[in-house]
Amino acid sequence: MRSRLLGVVLALIVLVLVGLGVPLGRGVAAAEQQEMFLDRLTDTSRFASLAGRPLIDDKPQLLRAELERYDEVYGVGVAVVGRERPDRPLVTSRAGLPFTGAEAQDRVNEALAGRLPTAPKLFMPWNTAEVVLAEPVLVDGEVRGAVVTFSPTDKTRLEILGWWALLLAASLLVLAMAVLLALPVVRWTLRPVQALDEATGKLLAAVVSGRPVPPVDADHGPPELRQLSRSFDQMAVNVADTLAAQRAFVADASHQLRNPLTALKLRLSNLEGHVDADAEVHQLEALSETDRLNRILDELLAMARAESSSVDPVPVDVDRSVAARLSAWQAAAAAKDVHLVLDGQPGGMALAPPRGVETVLDALLDNALKFTQEGTLVVVDVRRADGRVRLSVTDHGPGLQPEELDRATNRFWRSPAHQNVPGSGLGLSIVRLVVERVEGVVVLESPEDGGLRVVIELPAV
Template identity: 30%
Template sequence: MFPAPEARWHYRRSLASRVTLLTTIAVGIAVAVLSAGVYITARIQLQSQLDDSLEDRAHATAKEFRYSGNISLPKYLANASDVQLYRIAAGEGGTGPPLNETDLPLEADDPEIAVAAGELDLSVRTLVVNGEERRVVAVPIVDGEALVIAESLDDQREVLARLGGVSLLFGLLGVLGAGIAGWGVARNGLRPVRRLTTAVEQIARTEELDPLPVEGADEVARLATAFNGMLASLSASRDRQRRLVTDAGHELRTPLTSLRTNVDLLTQADHDQKAIDPQARVELLDDIRAQIDELTTLIGDLTELARDEPLAPVVGEIDLSEVVEMAAARVRRRAIDVTFDVVTDRWFVVGEAGSLERAVTNLLDNAAKWSPSGGRVTVRLGAGDGVGVLTVDDQGPGIPEDQREKVFDRFWRTEESRSMPGSGLGLSIVRQVVERHSGSVTATESTSGGARLVLVLPGRPDA
């Protein structure tokens, strides 16, 4: 599914430009909201102040009129020259036309007439008089009459217009400054990312897995640390691969050389038409067959060791006791001069049956190989502290304490084992399989002085 065009446009932009754009938009929205709030607040405040001022002037003028009884209303009584004064009266029934000529567009049901009729104590509203908006306040003066004070809203509109212009100007400057600051901060903040990118690209070009320099303890430093961990894992994996190829070449060379020698002998005999003793020919063919078997086993071991992937997601519940019994039966057929004493309790693990059977078979093969003719291999499977414990004891010479960890390394063989069949990969496969199943395997000394290999796997006793 392809991303939308706007998404593709978004990801074509650099991270710095996206940060700058988002910062600018965020600041622009904040400035717009703040400016709107300031404008609305200022408008409400100016309107309230104007209404309070007009009400105070209206009450003062009405009080002066009632005290002097003067029907003429000089503007100085309003303490200002920016207002217009009107005197209106209600007609019969509480409503009627104005008492004096006025340019106020009043109707009989307007609130100013209601104030004159004594129905309201105060009226405040905005009227359009001769095409000009005015704020109009009406208060009663005597029965049936009201005083109306009107002031133009032009000054207020001019103040608000100036405020809007100033807010717009400073808002634009703020947005521009935020964009510049956001670009600078993004560029400066992403400088470590650019250095990290350059280093990673250098690694991709040269394939040199040198660790990256880590500065500070921020998110970029954590990313570099994590990347260094990945580089270390890759380097170790590459080293293991190189060692595996080198050791495999060394191990394959000996059986291949022997196989070629035997084949050359047979070929030379047929070419020279010289008869080979039948017994010698049988021995040569048996030797060739044994070498082919050894190569087959070695290739299988190498294939198993080359599997670096974790446990496959499709697994099943396996009865480990059945795996041990099948492996013991298989090894018995190959090691007929060794006795196997096998006692198992049921223990169920989740994993790959084939891999586990190969690991157990390798353990038993190793024990049978080192046990003397007529010797005994003791196999026990039981539960202990929430894990299944498989113990394999042999009656061989045992493993020196300083070599008990090395026996699980690939192609590692003791001096005594170099003359014996095998590739040195069996126990390496055991450890790899067990670790893939979240278990462990260790080597110690048995009660008879031979080797004891202990395999531990998590699981449960009942299915």
Template identity: 40%
Template sequence: MRRRLFVVFLVPLAAVLVLLGGAYGWATSRSVQQAFYTQQVGDLGTFVTSARQALHSGSATVLDGELRRYRELYGTRVVVVDRTGRPWAPLEDASLVLDEPTAGKVQLALSGRRGDLPEPVLLPWQFAEQALVEPIVDDGDVIGAVVMSASVDAPRAEIERQWIVLAIVCVLAIGVGLLVVVRLATWVLKPVHRVDLAMEAIERGDMDARIADDTGPPELRRMILLFNRMAGEIERVVSRQQEFALNASHELRNPLSALLLRLESLATGLDRSWDAEVEATREEGRRMTRILDTLLGFARGADRAALSEPIDLAALAERRVAAWRDAAAAKGVSLALHLDGPLLGAADETITEGALDAVIDNAVKFSPAGSAIDVSTERDADGCVLAVRDRGPGIPEDELAHATDRFWRSASTRSTPGSGLGLAIANDLLATVGGRLRVEAADGGGLRVLLLLPAAEAR
């Protein structure tokens, strides 16, 4: 954004300075040249009068002294030629041979025509020395001409000085503009940067992050005020959620512990044929305890990255399929397990079990009686995959992207009881351990839901 501010402010400023500076430079150059030629024309007229009198008298003595003094004072050479075009005064220039451009101007003047002043030039180095020639007319006859050749070093130096001053002014203006833009950008962007830092802090879990600085434009100060209010409300909501999770987890542990104790008491009165059922019930109780422990960890703000550990996804899938067989059989649905040996993934066992249970529950709910659900494990280039494939009504291709949205139900299955939370919960659970959920249309009908998890690092 700072770069965009520089472009928005400095580019137009530089363009304006170039246009105005160019116009001023051209005007300055033209003014200096016009002043120079005006002075030369005035002096040239004076020498024309003196030269007319000298040519009448036939003596160049007085005129010769004037021309010498003028040359000594101003460094400008003035030569008077007679009607034949030969130098006549000063006396030491009597043998002077005029260069070709000057000789052409002399012939033009001797024909009675006055030459035009040189055209002004823009650049100082283009301003070169040029001779001015004025005819000497006496009673309508041209009796000679005055040739003036002045050095242009002084006006050229003046033009260069003006251009240097102009360049310095432009550089200073751009520098001031740059300073103003930097200060403006800092004034505007500093509050925005602090908002960005506060948002990053809140994203990391620092819910009490606030912005204390009230500098910047009034609009940004209002935005900071609203941000602090929003952050406070978010902190209150998250705090209430954590309190609820802590209270619910704590309150559930007591009846769960009592239930497990009752189970142990009842187990002592059963014969050995009930041992498998009792052990399965104990395992579900222990699993409920692990779920409550995980919920407590989340409520206390535990680092979710620390939850990831190597687990055997094949063994986990085998346990959960066994736990779901009776529930599936009650609906006339069978569960088939397809494993290809152990598969180590980096995840939390309780969270992965919860996500897989939500997916299997969804598959059992929508599978017709007499069908089968396939649960398989595999490894791909991105990690580990737990796949659950049912043979229910499925979801149209254009609706698959909404399958993990909360409370979303496909139009074809809205008559089936449910809240539309199963796959959404599974996706959220997997996200806490770096995984995700992908829903695909299965070949031959139904859905294929993939639980994608990172693979455990080899040790």
């Protein structure tokens, strides 16, 4: 945006310079041409006054020495023509003058008609034609002939080019000064915009992690942008407060529902042996539903803690955490005839929220044991490379379709093919929240031999 704004400013400056420079350049060319015209007009008039007596005496050759000397000194060709033969000069300063040209004949005819020379059209440095002036020779008010001068324009054109080069250099200097002056103005103008852009990028991470949203620097820039920065700060605070209230509500509601749900389960259990045989199946289904509600409340509480945690990440021994959780889940795996296997290499220390690795492993192992087939393996792989600790859990269950992999970490999302499997669809969402708190990555993959592989990457320490 800075480049575009600076480009607009420079384009306006260039337009102003062109609007002023072009007329000024033409004015300089016209002034130089007028100076040359007046100089040549004076000499032409002088020769016209000198040619009167030689033309009356029919001795135009008397002017030859004067004309040749003038041509030798100034390089300006001069010719004298009589009234009777306007197409043939009586005397010239040198041979080869373009006397028979159309422009020369027009000037001669005008002079023989008694007209005085007029300024030629404006010529530019690339015009190499000579300037032709013709003035009548008057004797007692009668036109006896004309004097024609052929003036080269090399010197005038060089002077015009010099002035134009000076104007161009001045314009470039003004443009450079404008750039130097515009850069700090553009930076000052766009500083609030840059701060807003940076704050927008930090807003989501701060709100999701429960950290305070850093305010935008609203002390620089135009008043309108400072006001926009203050409005953004207020909006960020409102969003953070709203999400904090939402998390608090989820946590409170989950906690408050636990007691009546436990009491309901106890009452349903106490009914065992006191209901008809036909109603016993409904009692068992009700107990199953209370267990399901308990699992949902546990996951909601875990998600609320993951979202609202404001504790800074700490270095965690990944290998120790993995070993502890595999040991804790061995009994559940053995009950389903599934083997938990640790593969890879020592991962070392990684940056994670307190007990974050344990939370992630519990969610991933719970999912893996739900879906994997009996008699298969659940492989937990740990590796360290490129400043990252890579932890993956691979099962041999039905897996997910390719189009479902990106949606699996959404809250409460479950594949249509897994609706008969107990669960709430919050496990992978909790994993994503915990990993993203330390700017980690969660990737779901479909191995070639089937099943699902969930890969997380944490910053290594």
